[in-house]
Amino acid sequence: MMHQNIKMQKKMLITQKMSLGLHILELPLEELEHYLFQFVDKNPLLIHRFKTPHCSLQDNFSSCKISFTEYLLHQARLCFKDPKEAAIAETIILHLDDQQYFSPVFEKKIRQTFSISSQKIKKIITLLQEFDPPGIASPNLQTRLLQQIDPLKEPLITVLLQKYFNDFLHKRWYKLSQELKIDFSLLRRMRDILYSLTIHPKDFYESSSPKQYPRADVRIFFEKDLWNYEILDTSLFCFWFNMDYLSHRHHHKHFFQRYISSACFYKQSLLKRREILTNLLHYIMEKQKDFFSLGAPLKPLTLKKTAQDLGYSYSTIYRAIAKKYALIEKTFVPLSYFFPSALTHHPHKMQVIHWMEHFIKTEDKKKPLSDKMLYKKLQEHGIECPRRTIAKYRKQIQIFPSFQRQKIPL
Numbered sequence: 001m002m003h004q005n006i007k008m009q010k011k012m013l014i015t016q017k018m019s020l021g022l023h024i025l026e027l028p029l030e031e032l033e034h035y036l037f038q039f040v041d042k043n044p045l046l047i048h049r050f051k052t053p054h055c056s057l058q059d060n061f062s063s064c065k066i067s068f069t070e071y072l073l074h075q076a077r078l079c080f081k082d083p084k085e086a087a088i089a090e091t092i093i094l095h096l097d098d099q100q101y102f103s104p105v106f107e108k109k110i111r112q113t114f115s116i117s118s119q120k121i122k123k124i125i126t127l128l129q130e131f132d133p134p135g136i137a138s139p140n141l142q143t144r145l146l147q148q149i150d151p152l153k154e155p156l157i158t159v160l161l162q163k164y165f166n167d168f169l170h171k172r173w174y175k176l177s178q179e180l181k182i183d184f185s186l187l188r189r190m191r192d193i194l195y196s197l198t199i200h201p202k203d204f205y206e207s208s209s210p211k212q213y214p215r216a217d218v219r220i221f222f223e224k225d226l227w228n229y230e231i232l233d234t235s236l237f238c239f240w241f242n243m244d245y246l247s248h249r250h251h252h253k254h255f256f257q258r259y260i261s262s263a264c265f266y267k268q269s270l271l272k273r274r275e276i277l278t279n280l281l282h283y284i285m286e287k288q289k290d291f292f293s294l295g296a297p298l299k300p301l302t303l304k305k306t307a308q309d310l311g312y313s314y315s316t317i318y319r320a321i322a323k324k325y326a327l328i329e330k331t332f333v334p335l336s337y338f339f340p341s342a343l344t345h346h347p348h349k350m351q352v353i354h355w356m357e358h359f360i361k362t363e364d365k366k367k368p369l370s371d372k373m374l375y376k377k378l379q380e381h382g383i384e385c386p387r388r389t390i391a392k393y394r395k396q397i398q399i400f401p402s403f404q405r406q407k408i409p410l
Helices: 002-026 029-042 068-079 083-094 104-114 118-128 141-147 155-163 165-169 173-180 184-195 201-207 253-287 289-294 303-310 314-321 349-361 371-380 387-396
Strands: 046-048 218-223 226-231 239-241 325-328 331-334
Touching: 002 253, 002 314, 068 083, 068 201, 083 104, 083 118, 104 118, 141 155, 155 165, 155 173, 155 184, 165 173, 173 184, 218 253, 226 253, 226 289, 253 289, 253 303, 253 314, 303 314, 349 371, 349 387, 371 387
Parallel strands: 218 325
Antiparallel strands: 046 239, 218 226, 325 331
16 A cells, blocks of 8 residues: 555656646746746755846847837947947947937047048948837938838839928928829828838837837847757756755755755756757748748648657647747747648738738739739638738738839839
């Protein structure tokens, strides 16, 4: 009877360990960091590197609320690898006025301070002007608006801003219509586009605050002509044994054994989590290589097929992608995004948008695709999405209706 009880206890212990391992696999990075902090706090043999749960801006955006200036400085650190260029960029950011304009007076002073050419500092300013939100470090409003307009896509708006900006500011619509030789309906469309641009970058940033970025568990990046990936879990291994306690382990063997075993199991679970995510990312990049290399739509891929190919159970793969995000260049996408099913009647929003962008990018510019035609094309690829939803997504990604997408000659 006693032997049977011991076997039952062992079975329950194994089940609890399996449950804990699956729980660690399922948690996203940020939640897992907090879980680790609590775990280390309860284990007297362990010391954590951080006094509070880790919150960093390195390699990954955090969910911490940061100021507008710090947000720009962080982008500068990512963009400029040369220390001198980074220092110049940070100086420019710190000398922006309340409207985030950069005065030519400061440009001259910075050029003298760092002993650099006018061409070099203009190159740095040009890169800063591509930061998010748009319009940073512009000398005036006219330049700020021009930076947000693609002259190839919107040639008439470019001409309007370059030659008739003052008339636009004073709303001289009749004069603009005569000068540009366009009707009022087209002028109204141009006006609406200009009104939608960012005029006050800081207000635009704060209006969408707090900037709650997800913590990415993996990073996918393009380097040396190849797409590669990285598991962002180094912060989970920042703990070590307390040597003062361990020096007494021979005197209190049973007491220490429990905590040592717990710490080792936790580390093994983290390593197993890393192994599963590594195998999964390698598999995704192999199956969806056309998406990364050519920009093609995602291929149909199911969790069941992935589990079979990798030799894991369905529940393991499901937990591996649950609530986790990938950082692709500067874009966050959930890991579930890479598993579209061609047979689903409720496709992921990102999947529909990606197919729509692909169809519109390759459409005949003389005969652009209407919402009805987009609906039919999606149906041909096994995706059911109502026309009103297609129209809604099209507006969200700022793509105009078909009759307005026709190429307008100057």
